[in-house]
Amino acid sequence: MNxxxxxxxxxxxxxxxxxxxxxxxxxxxxxxxxxxxxxxxxGLVREHEQKxxxxxxxxxxxxxxxxIDPRGGQVLAIAILPTxxxxxxxxxxxxxxxxxxxxxxxxxxxxxxxxxxxxxxxRLIGEHLPDRNRLFGGLLLIxxxxxxxxxxxxxxxxxxxxxxxxxxxxxxxxxxxxxxxxATLAVGRAEVLFGAARGRRNPLVLLCGAGIGAAVLLNxxxxxxxxxxxxxxxxxxxxxxxxxxxxxxxxxxxxGIVRSIDGDDAAARPLWQIELALxxxxxxxxxxxxxxxxxxxxxxxxxxxxxxxxxxFVRPDVVLMAGGLAMAPSYLAAFRQxxxxxxxxxxxxxxxxxxxxxxGIWACCALAVYEYLVEQPLxxxx
Numbered sequence: 249m250n251x252x253x254x255x256x257x258x259x260x261x262x263x264x265x266x267x268x269x270x271x272x273x274x275x276x277x278x279x280x281x282x283x284x285x286x287x288x289x290x291g292l293v294r295e296h297e298q299k300x301x302x303x304x305x306x307x308x309x310x311x312x313x314x315x316i317d318p319r320g321g322q323v324l325a326i327a328i329l330p331t332x333x334x335x336x337x338x339x340x341x342x343x344x345x346x347x348x349x350x351x352x353x354x355x356x357x358x359x360x361x362x363x364x365x366x367x368x369x370x371r372l373i374g375e376h377l378p379d380r381n382r383l384f385g386g387l388l389l390i391x392x393x394x395x396x397x398x399x400x401x402x403x404x405x406x407x408x409x410x411x412x413x414x415x416x417x418x419x420x421x422x423x424x425x426x427x428x429x430x431a432t433l434a435v436g437r438a439e440v441l442f443g444a445a446r447g448r449r450n451p452l453v454l455l456c457g458a459g460i461g462a463a464v465l466l467n468x469x470x471x472x473x474x475x476x477x478x479x480x481x482x483x484x485x486x487x488x489x490x491x492x493x494x495x496x497x498x499x500x501x502x503x504g505i506v507r508s509i510d511g512d513d514a515a516a517r518p519l520w521q522i523e524l525a526l527x528x529x530x531x532x533x534x535x536x537x538x539x540x541x542x543x544x545x546x547x548x549x550x551x552x553x554x555x556x557x558x559x560x561f562v563r564p565d566v567v568l569m570a571g572g573l574a575m576a577p578s579y580l581a582a583f584r585q586x587x588x589x590x591x592x593x594x595x596x597x598x599x600x601x602x603x604x605x606x607x608g609i610w611a612c613c614a615l616a617v618y619e620y621l622v623e624q625p626l627x628x629x630x
Contacts, residue, residue: 250275254283255292256622260441263296263313284314291320291382292340292621316340316621322377323620324369324386324424325612328361329431330406330458331523335368337376338613340621346376347609353520356408358401359417366421385425385624387616388418389434391461399428405483406459406519427619432461433470435570435602438611440465441618444598445568452564453600454555456573458502458522459483462555464562486554489546500551502526502573508543526572533576544578552586559587559595570600570607 250273257269266284270277287293294317318341325336336347348368355361369386377383392404392414399415419426436453439445455461459482463470482497498504506525517525532540555567567587573579584597601607 250279251283251287252622254280255287258287258293258314259316259618259621262315264315265313269314287314288317291317293317293320318343321382321384321620323384323613323616324373324422325609325616326365326369326386326388326418327431327608327612328365328388328390328407329608330355330391331520333361333365333368334609334612335365335372336609336613336616337372338616340617342610342613342617344609344613346372348372351520353518358407358409358412358414362414362417362421366418369422383424384620385427386418386422387612387619388414388426388428389431389612389615390414390428391431391459394428394430399426425624427624429615430461430463431455432570433463433465434611434615435600436463436465436568437470437618438602438614439568439570439600442614443602443610444600445566448566450563450565451568452555452559452562452566453568453570454551456501456551456569456571456579458519458526459497460501460551461571462558464564486550488550489553496551496554500547500554502529505529505543505547505573508546509540530572530576533578541578544573544576545582547573548576548579548582549586552583553590555583556587556590564595567595567597568600569597570602572603574599574603 253273254269257272258264266280267277270280284293288295293314295312296315318339320340322337322339322345325338327334332349332351334347334349337345339345350368352361352364373380373383390401390404391406392409393402394400395402398413401409401412401414403410415426415428432453432455435455436445436451440448440451445451449467451465453463453465462481482495482501484496485493486496486499487493488499498507503522506522506529509529510525529540529544533544559567569580569583580599587597588594602611
């Protein structure tokens with residue numbers, strides 16, 4: 249436990265002095281120094297070399313603060329999303345060693361999709377990692393209702409998958425440990441640990457694209473199972489401003505926005521076409537198209553109204569907006585206004601950096617490193 253706690257402090261706050269770690273974790277300095285030496289010997293941690301002109305970690309006597317050694321190992325970060333699949337090989341410093349971004353079509357065949365993704369992983373490993381001894385494992389993120397204990401998918405409506413043993417299949421394909429997580433929750437954890445919500449304890453995360461996802465973290469940890477508050481809420485039945493009952497995706501998500509702009513037949517399109525149409529609508533909103541702005545504002549208001557109901561009992565310290573619609577100014581402004589009006593008080597709304605593939609890669613890499621340095625026992629110190 250002390251090893252994991254010390255690694256966490258170094259990963260999240262390094263370069264950091266041994267004495268500061270001891271104070272934060274309420275450990276004696278001799279214990280921290282002994283474990284730090286073991287971490288250095290294991291190749292996971294190194295002493296930070298102060299560069300010319302760099303300010304010291306703290307004033308006074310020169311210290312050799314600790315930082316993660318990027319050369320200490322590698323992990324795979326994988327995302328299987330409805331319209332895009334990403335595979336990244338990263339070192340422990342979250343430096344991308346190699347990556348591949350592709351879009352499989354169709355994606356409804358779970359076995360074939362996993363086979364193709366695993367094939368891409370093996371290609372990256374073979375080309376860029378001649379020594380696999382320090383490949384610790386992989387973290388796979390997916391938009392699905394997930395059984396966290398087994399890593400199996402209960403249902404994934406936008407993928408068309410049901411009852412699929414994802415973790416077992418991917419582990420068999422790659423012959424390395426694989427952990428599986430929900431994409432929406434991953435956004436929240438990455439932002440709390442490393443990004444826009446750093447230092448916040450109780451964020452409400454909203455992933456707003458073609459569909460709507462949500463996750464709640466309490467004291468920095470996930471609350472609930474992988475159904476709401478940690479999964480897709482877009483298929484939840486709600487009553488819109490017009491009094492009609494519909495799924496949240498239809499009144500507040502990209503599916504509904506595209507349909508309202510292009511007509512009812514838009515719902516029959518393949519998901520990748522809906523995503524392309526949504527990206528076009530977001531760009532038109534950013535360029536000031538008043539017709540598109542009206543559709544975006546209507547959907548943003550709907551989301552704000554319904555999310556406000558949950559904030560009364562969840563009581564987040566920040567609402568973190570992620571996904572493509574977080575970049576649509578009319579949608580975001582209307583969401584903020586509706587949330588404030590429904591709550592009869594202001595609540596901070598922050599835009600996540602995970603709104604495009606680059607941000608998604610950052611989140612995948614950050615969490616994959618955290619998973620295998622902090623959450624999973626590596627056994628390297630024995």
